Amino acid sequence: MDAQTRYRRWYRRLLGLYPRPYRERFADSMEQTFTDLCRERTATEGRGQGAFILWIFTETFAGIIRERATDLARLTMVRNATNVFRIVKYLALATGGLMVAATATVMVLARGTGEDITGVVAPALLLTLLSAVAAVVAAILQGTSDRRRPPGSSPAWK
Amino acid sequence: MASTRDGGPLTPAVLHILLVLSTQDRHGYGIMKQVESDSRGKVKMGPGTLYGSIRRMTEAGLIRESDKKIDPNLDDERRVYYGITALGQQTLAAELQRYRQVVAVAHERSLIPKAMGI
Numbered sequence: 306m307d308a309q310t311r312y313r314r315w316y317r318r319l320l321g322l323y324p325r326p327y328r329e330r331f332a333d334s335m336e337q338t339f340t341d342l343c344r345e346r347t348a349t350e351g352r353g354q355g356a357f358i359l360w361i362f363t364e365t366f367a368g369i370i371r372e373r374a375t376d377l378a379r380l381t382m383v384r385n386a387t388n389v390f391r392i393v394k395y396l397a398l399a400t401g402g403l404m405v406a407a408t409a410t411v412m413v414l415a416r417g418t419g420e421d422i423t424g425v426v427a428p429a430l431l432l433t434l435l436s437a438v439a440a441v442v443a444a445i446l447q448g449t450s451d452r453r454r455p456p457g458s459s460p461a462w463k
Numbered sequence: 464m465a466s467t468r469d470g471g472p473l474t475p476a477v478l479h480i481l482l483v484l485s486t487q488d489r490h491g492y493g494i495m496k497q498v499e500s501d502s503r504g505k506v507k508m509g510p511g512t513l514y515g516s517i518r519r520m521t522e523a524g525l526i527r528e529s530d531k532k533i534d535p536n537l538d539d540e541r542r543v544y545y546g547i548t549a550l551g552q553q554t555l556a557a558e559l560q561r562y563r564q565v566v567a568v569a570h571e572r573s574l575i576p577k578a579m580g581i
Contacts, residue, residue: 331514334491334543338510341492361509368511372518 309343312358319362322369322399324376335365366403370396390447394440401436404429473558476516479506481525481547481555488529490542491517517545525551 316339320332339361346357377392408429415422473481479498483489489497495513498506508516520526527548531541547555569575 327518331518335510335514337540337542338491338495338513342495342510364509365511368509368515371511371515 308354309340309347312343313340316362316365319365319369322366324372327372369399387447387450390443390450394443394447397436397440397443401433401440404433404436408433472561473554474516475506476508476512477520477525478555478558479508480513480516480520481551481558484526484545484547485552485555488544488546490532490534490544492542493534494545520551521545523550524548525554 483494483497526545529544529546
């Protein structure tokens with residue numbers, strides 16, 4: 306599997322973090338655009354693709370947070386607490402997962418170079434811990450809110 | 464996002480997308496490249512910003528999705544094209560008018576260096 310195929314696969318997984326309606330509408334186009342950008346980058350520069358890919362992933366992740374926040378704001382407006390807690394839980398899990406992946410990547414890249422990566426790894430681990438706590442709290446609140454819901458009512462997004 | 468004709472200033476991303484689509488329909492990558500070219504490389508949008516803006520702009524009625532087509536310059540994949548709506552044209556015109564007024568004020572106060580050639 307070449308690097309571009311691998312990046313495309315990772316990018317497709319990242320797009321999976323978008324809210325479902327957004328994903329169904331734009332994920333294919335975004336993946337196409339990503340492929341176009343990679344192709345162009347390879348043709349014009351050939352090197353330095355790592356930083357470019359990192360920028361695209363970061364920029365897209367920021368977009369995911371924006372869309373999730375928009376969803377959250379809409380749900381808050383309709384006062385559907387269960388869904389809000391569910392989204393917070395998934396957001397926290399996604400953030401935690403990303404931090405673990407980022408930490409692992411930094412450790413792999415820094416292996417053998419002798420560089421001090423404590424300044425990067427320590428905040429990432431702290432954020433991972435905070436994300437885990439947030440996910441647990443959101444899951445508990447979601448369960449509590451679910452039990453309070455009148456019998457027979459279904460979540461708003463189903 | 465300020466998105467209506469009577470609303471406040473548009474974000475740079477929205478303004479540039481409207482500018483690009485005012486002449487012809489384009490797909491996402493085409494929009495991205497034209498924005499970069501129009502802004503002489505000063506505005507660079509990634510897919511997250513571009514498609515987030517497209518979603519909000521379609522919801523606001525500024526742009527619309529047109530049919531899927533093949534771009535002969537790229538490959539044989541079918542792509543979604545986007546086009547500007549009448550409301551989008553009006554919003555763009557209002558925003559450009561606002562810019563014109565700002566530049567006129569700057570001229571009155573001699574704030575624009577002659578070297579800029581505006």
